[in-house]
Amino acid sequence: MNKKVVVSVLATFILASFHLAEAQQPAKIPRIGFGAATGPDSIVEFRRGLRDLGYIEGKNILIEYRYAEGVAEFPNLVAELVRLKVDVIVVTSTAAAQAAKNATTTIPVIFTSVGDPVGTGIVASLARPGGNVTGFSNLSPELSGKQLELLKEAFPKISHIAVLSETANTGNAASLGEMKVAAEALRVTLQRLEVRGPDDFEPAFSAIKRERASALIVLRNNLVRAHLAQIVGLAIKSRLPALYPDSFSTDAGGLMSYGPKPFEHYRRVAIYVDKILKGAKPADLPVEQPTKFELVINLKTAKALGLTIPPVVLMRADRVIR
Secondary structure, three states, rough: OOHHHHHHHHHHHHHHHHHHHHHHHOOOOOEEEEOOOOOOHHHHHHHHHHHOOOEOOOOOOOEEEEEEOHHHHHHHHHHHHHHHOEEEEOOOHHHHHHHHHHHHOOOOEEEEEEEEOOOOOOOOOOOOOOOEEEEEEEOOOOOHHHHHHHHHOOOOOOOEEEEEEEEEOOHHHHHHHHHHHHHHHHHEEEEEEEEEEEEHHHHHHHHHHHOOOEEEEEEOOHHHHOOOHHHHHHHHHHHOOEOOOOOHHOOOOOOOOEOOOOOHHHHHHHHHHHHHHOOOOHHHOOEEEOOEEEEEEEHHHHHHHHOOHHHHHHHHHHEEEO
């Protein structure tokens, strides 16, 4: 009888010790894989978004950063994040999103800065993405038409506008299609200039001169972002009124920009990361499009080009660089 009591007490003690040891084991810290072609500013906004939700890097969340210098590097970049078995992958371009979709069907993927996620086959639809991928588009249906309207409003006499786009960027193709509709209504002729690399920029501006385009619209893509100073310099040298896709361009000396505020959507990415870590499925999180846009005008550049921006356009600007 005493032996039974001793055995029972020992069993109870061992079981209690096991549960205590289990309870003392540290909770698993989630790991995020961040694959980008952009600079550190995007990381800063993403971190801020996470901090707003109570995540402190190194304490209750870990982030594996990987950067690509070109489109060809994205498959290897994403493959490395998959091998690390991160809990969520965040990518920041169309090419990276396509690579992530091809690399895994199980790890949740959140993309941003993708122009046409449906047209590129990254998601089934904006409302119901399906699969393990969702995120944030940097285009909305009305953006391209509005860019054209603003340029025409600032310079009413223009009738022939060159549009600089990247050949491999499907989002640029979608933007140009929307812009053509607006061009017909405004009675403006568009001249599409496709570039594949930085060596194509000078020939493109030579083509603008030959065709006598009187203004330029630069579409959003990684190629333009990587060589922004060169493009802005060529536009100024050609004395072309030019409208760019974001305020990086006007800060770099471009004349006008209209588009979503840079990096603001990275805070929204942090919200999606939080939802997924708490059990939400990417298939149930709709792809979001920008709803707020900013118009920035660089009056220093306008003065250097001998151009006058109408007061009505200046009044609508969110920011004026003087």
